[in-house]
Amino acid sequence: MALIVHKYGGTSMGSVERIQNVAKRVAKWMRAGHQVVVVPSAMSGETNRLLGLAKEINSQANPRELDQIASTGEQVSSGLLALALLKEGVDAISYAGWQVTIHTDSAFTKARIMGIDDQKILADLNAGRAVVVTGFQGVDPQGNITTLGRGGSDTSAVAMAAALKADECLIYTDVDGVYTTDPRVCEDARRLDRITFEEMLEMASLGSKVLQIRSVEFAGKYKVKTRVLSSLTDPLMPLDQEMKSGTLITFEEDSTMEAAVISGIAFARDEAKITVLGVPDRPGIAYQILGPVADANIDVDVIIQNQSVDGITDFTFTVPRADYQKAMDLLKNKVQSHIQAKEITGDPKVSKVSVVGVGMRSHVGVASKMFRTLSEEGINILMISTSEIKISVVLDEKYLELAVRALHKAFELDQQ
Amino acid sequence: MALIVHKYGGTSMGSVERIQNVAKRVAKWMRAGHQVVVVPSAMSGETNRLLGLAKEINSQANPRELDQIASTGEQVSSGLLALALLKEGVDAISYAGWQVTIHTDSAFTKARIMGIDDQKILADLNAGRAVVVTGFQGVDPQGNITTLGRGGSDTSAVAMAAALKADECLIYTDVDGVYTTDPRVCEDARRLDRITFEEMLEMASLGSKVLQIRSVEFAGKYKVKTRVLSSLTDPLMPLDQEMKSGTLITFEEDSTMEAAVISGIAFARDEAKITVLGVPDRPGIAYQILGPVADANIDVDVIIQNQSVDGITDFTFTVPRADYQKAMDLLKNKVQSHIQAKEITGDPKVSKVSVVGVGMRSHVGVASKMFRTLSEEGINILMISTSEIKISVVLDEKYLELAVRALHKAFELDQQ
Numbered sequence: 001m002a003l004i005v006h007k008y009g010g011t012s013m014g015s016v017e018r019i020q021n022v023a024k025r026v027a028k029w030m031r032a033g034h035q036v037v038v039v040p041s042a043m044s045g046e047t048n049r050l051l052g053l054a055k056e057i058n059s060q061a062n063p064r065e066l067d068q069i070a071s072t073g074e075q076v077s078s079g080l081l082a083l084a085l086l087k088e089g090v091d092a093i094s095y096a097g098w099q100v101t102i103h104t105d106s107a108f109t110k111a112r113i114m115g116i117d118d119q120k121i122l123a124d125l126n127a128g129r130a131v132v133v134t135g136f137q138g139v140d141p142q143g144n145i146t147t148l149g150r151g152g153s154d155t156s157a158v159a160m161a162a163a164l165k166a167d168e169c170l171i172y173t174d175v176d177g178v179y180t181t182d183p184r185v186c187e188d189a190r191r192l193d194r195i196t197f198e199e200m201l202e203m204a205s206l207g208s209k210v211l212q213i214r215s216v217e218f219a220g221k222y223k224v225k226t227r228v229l230s231s232l233t234d235p236l237m238p239l240d241q242e243m244k245s246g247t248l249i250t251f252e253e254d255s256t257m258e259a260a261v262i263s264g265i266a267f268a269r270d271e272a273k274i275t276v277l278g279v280p281d282r283p284g285i286a287y288q289i290l291g292p293v294a295d296a297n298i299d300v301d302v303i304i305q306n307q308s309v310d311g312i313t314d315f316t317f318t319v320p321r322a323d324y325q326k327a328m329d330l331l332k333n334k335v336q337s338h339i340q341a342k343e344i345t346g347d348p349k350v351s352k353v354s355v356v357g358v359g360m361r362s363h364v365g366v367a368s369k370m371f372r373t374l375s376e377e378g379i380n381i382l383m384i385s386t387s388e389i390k391i392s393v394v395l396d397e398k399y400l401e402l403a404v405r406a407l408h409k410a411f412e413l414d415q416q
Numbered sequence: 417m418a419l420i421v422h423k424y425g426g427t428s429m430g431s432v433e434r435i436q437n438v439a440k441r442v443a444k445w446m447r448a449g450h451q452v453v454v455v456p457s458a459m460s461g462e463t464n465r466l467l468g469l470a471k472e473i474n475s476q477a478n479p480r481e482l483d484q485i486a487s488t489g490e491q492v493s494s495g496l497l498a499l500a501l502l503k504e505g506v507d508a509i510s511y512a513g514w515q516v517t518i519h520t521d522s523a524f525t526k527a528r529i530m531g532i533d534d535q536k537i538l539a540d541l542n543a544g545r546a547v548v549v550t551g552f553q554g555v556d557p558q559g560n561i562t563t564l565g566r567g568g569s570d571t572s573a574v575a576m577a578a579a580l581k582a583d584e585c586l587i588y589t590d591v592d593g594v595y596t597t598d599p600r601v602c603e604d605a606r607r608l609d610r611i612t613f614e615e616m617l618e619m620a621s622l623g624s625k626v627l628q629i630r631s632v633e634f635a636g637k638y639k640v641k642t643r644v645l646s647s648l649t650d651p652l653m654p655l656d657q658e659m660k661s662g663t664l665i666t667f668e669e670d671s672t673m674e675a676a677v678i679s680g681i682a683f684a685r686d687e688a689k690i691t692v693l694g695v696p697d698r699p700g701i702a703y704q705i706l707g708p709v710a711d712a713n714i715d716v717d718v719i720i721q722n723q724s725v726d727g728i729t730d731f732t733f734t735v736p737r738a739d740y741q742k743a744m745d746l747l748k749n750k751v752q753s754h755i756q757a758k759e760i761t762g763d764p765k766v767s768k769v770s771v772v773g774v775g776m777r778s779h780v781g782v783a784s785k786m787f788r789t790l791s792e793e794g795i796n797i798l799m800i801s802t803s804e805i806k807i808s809v810v811l812d813e814k815y816l817e818l819a820v821r822a823l824h825k826a827f828e829l830d831q832q
Contacts, residue, residue, distance in 0.1 A: 016469065016472045016473055019473060020473065050492060053432065053492075053496055054495070054496060054499055056432050057432055057435060057436065057496055057499045057500045057503065058499040058500065058502060058503040060503075061499050062498070062499060062502055064509070065495045065496075065498045065499050065502075065509075065510055066495070066499075068491060068494070068495035068498075068510055068512070069491070069492050069495035069496065071491075072488035072491050072492050075484060075485070075487075075488050076466060076469075076485050076488050078484070079470070079481045079482070079484035079485035080469060080470060080473055080485065082478070082481045082484075083470055083473045083474040083477050083478060083481050083482075084473045084474065086474060086478050086481070087473065087474040087476075093480070093481075094481055094484055096484070096561075098514070099559055099560075099561075143515055144515075145512075145515075
């Protein structure tokens with residue numbers, strides 16, 4: 001008997017029939033003698049519908065009230081799933097985050113989980129019940145409902161698995177695992193049976209949207225054995241087969257077989273690039289440029305500062321494309337004269353492509369192979385950024401697909 | 417400065433525009449210096465949508481899970497109203513029942529309010545905030561969400577007014593008050609400026625659907641000054657005018673003017689009549705017949721037992737038409753042979769018409785006038801039932817409208 005946490009995304013919970021399929025799958029696990037906690041997302045479209053109503057009423061919506069509103073989507077889907085489980089003959093009960101309790105800080109719309117009480121859930125599990133707990137939300141010390149931000153149900157599930165010391169956390173989604181790259185861009189993309197936590201972290205942060213990055217961080221911090229697998233398979237498929245499907249996130253580099261140098265090609269399409277030209281190269285200048293950008297809640301990603309010439313330097317960074325205009329306005333109106341920059345230029349149509357792999361640590365030549373491949377395709381590299389297990393390049397968006405396919409082939413990711 | 421509780425029904429909260437109108441109205445009261453607590457229902461249609469999903473998944477839906485699901489409708493509308501108030505420049509905050517706390521028993525889907533904590537709300541009011549509290553729901557001692565049953569938001573509002581010792585509870589709805597009878601049946605129906613609590617109780621219990629009966633009981637028990645008025649008027653209408661509109665429920669018979677003998681004609685259209693013929697007239701026989709009916713959650717209304725002849729009697733009662741077949745099956749299969757009844761007959765198409773008025777206490781002849789009026793119209797009376805302030809008759813449904821109009825005229829309700 002194992003204690004398993006299941007997480008189902010909005011698509012998997014998207015209709016009465018799909019909820020019934022989730023119940024069939026969970027019932028199968030229960031009948032096999034396992035204890036199961038299920039963390040569902042809201043039915044697909046529901047959170048958007050609720051936030052749409054809120055924005056229609058008040059475009060500057062108060063975040064506390066947004067959380068009161070948005071958190072109901074998971075409460076409904078959790079109740080519906082409990083009903084579907086009862087219909088399947090499985091004893092079941094649903095809880096909202098505040099009923100468990102899932103404790104968070106008070107950062108409305110992007111709260112962090114501080115702790116999870118396990119008593120109620122363990123009592124229910126020991127009484128033979130399937131326990132359904134709303135994803136995406138918790139309650140702050142003052143009793144306000146909080147949400148974890150988009151994709152937060154992944155984090156809820158992994159945190160729940162950590163709190164309960166679950167044997168495994170199964171993230172059921174509409175893809176059947178983590179791929180070497182996005183199959184929609186490269187048809188040779190191959191599903192990985194396993195990926196290390198660090199690689200997954202890079203893949204998630206680089207725009208591979210299989211798992212929310214904070215859930216991966218949580219999995220890493222608490223060593224939660226996490227598997228990404230499909231909710232679209234036959235819910236009654238044999239359990240031993242299901243337990244081997246998808247992609248397992250591991251915590252040690254696999255010593256039983258030759259590790260691949262590169263595990264995958266990640267990319268982020270909708271990036272924008274901003275360059276601040278002719279900046280006096282003095283201490284604190286980076287903060288003076290990026291501080292106001294961060295204060296405006298704009299994520300800054302790749303940052304490059306050139307070698308200064310005669311005490312003057314250029315400063316380039318990327319932001320999400322949706323924030324490009326806001327960032328440009330901010331820099332031109334509030335920062336440029338203040339820091340005596342000569343000019344602010346930008347390009348709203350760039351993308352980022354990264355090769356990721358723990359094997360890179362012990363293999364030289366990954367960077368040169370990457371740059372040579374791109375060069376042979378005539379792709380100009382605009383920016384380069386590296387970490388211990390990834391190399392990212394920023395390039396013109398129009399080259400994105402070409403770059404991904406060329407690198408996928410060059411690193412032989414199409415071969416097992 | 418007064419402390420006022422506002423309640424808005426589902427129709428009043430039925431769209432973004434209507435929620436904005438509610439906010440405008442509440443803002444007007446706040447700007448006039450009053451403290452306002454608002455209890456909204458779910459947006460119209462939402463509770464039905466949620467319960468429909470639940471029934472689709474599990475027709476024998478577990479009541480605890482139904483409450484988890486159904487309670488979200490008010491949480492959404494409350495959050496949206498708080499956002500609309502903030503947009504109007506009024507500081508506002510919304511609470512779900514469990515956040516206040518509104519304590520109830522554990523009778524899921526039909527819970528009763530046991531108490532309301534006032535600290536949080538009073539603190540917010542004293543800080544100048546409008547406080548929005550979900551209607552229809554609370555939390556039981558084990559931390560489960562409960563709902564009060566259909567129309568429960570009226571009860572939430574009146575209970576809130578009682579707990580806060582509010583100066584007045586304003587029930588905003590899609591009609592502009594309590595009428596002498598249903599204007600759709602009798603075009604001469606006239607709005608009452610005031611009605612006594614006892615009359616309102618009879619009107620509510622007799623099928624006049626303006627206020628949920630439990631809310632009227634609550635208003636009576638705690639002497640909550642309650643006014644039923646329209647939410648469809650101009651939200652910015654002058655406050656003194658609005659404060660005199662609608663119908664006020666009072667607690668003493670008005671001595672300053674001649675009380676009308678009869679205040680109104682109430683009716684319940686969808687009734688059914690069941691007769692158990694040839695029952696041995698022995699102690700406990702009524703319980704043996706009605707016990708199983710009550711156990712099946714069927715409401716029994718008018719009950720008549722004839723004088724027995726030779727130790728044999730007939731027993732007649734009414735049930736809601738929707739429960740007629742269920743009650744008949746139950747009696748024929750499980751009760752008839754047990755009590756040695758000769759026959760069970762019934763009529764699923766009867767209605768009940770009642771004249772209601774505290775003035776009846778001091779005026780003789782109301783009953784005879786009622787029976788004469790019906791007789792003159794050729795309407796056969798099937799059953800009669802009386803209380804101190806009302807007389808009800810059961811008649812064939814086809815005579816309903818005729819009876820209501822004739823009685824309305826006979827008791828001069830069309831005249832001020």
